[in-house]
Amino acid sequence: MANELDSILDTLRSKGYDSVTRIYDWSEEADGTVPLSKEQRREPQTGWRRFLPRIENEADPELVPDDLRSVVEEHGWTVQPLGREDESAYIIISKDGV
Known part of the structure; x- marks a missing residue:
């Protein structure tokens, strides 16, 4: 599973989501x-x-950017928003949801 998550994170970094980390x-x-x-x-x-x-x-779920969601779900993983600020959302990525 670690390799799957590494692949997801690498793709997200290439799309500019550097703040999403393990x-x-x-x-x-x-x-x-x-x-x-x-x-x-x-x-x-x-x-x-x-x-x-x-x-x-x-x-x-609308708080999660579409491109981020598609990368995560393409691997069969789940992304969920857990909180928000005025201009940003706190998200979590996991295999089976939180």
């Missing part, structure tokens, strides 16, 4: 922060609103 030395998962598409980005909150939590679905 979780420690564990060979079965990788994670990182990736930029959101322009449609998924949001304006930072200003004023007093910046102190309020935003209620959003951080696990929305």
Whole structure:
């Protein structure tokens, strides 16, 4: 499995996703922060609103860029978003999902 994940990570690096790396030395998962598409980005909150939590679905599969998803799924692996910022999403890649 380590070779499969290495292949996925190499392809993602060639596409500019350098922030996606193996979780420690564990060979079965990788994670990182990736930029959101322009449609998924949001304006930072200003004023007093910046102190309020935003209620959003951080696990929305639409947060994963299409080219990243296709590389991962081509190998039979799963990519899932676990959180988001205004312009980026935190994703995890694993063999069978989280």
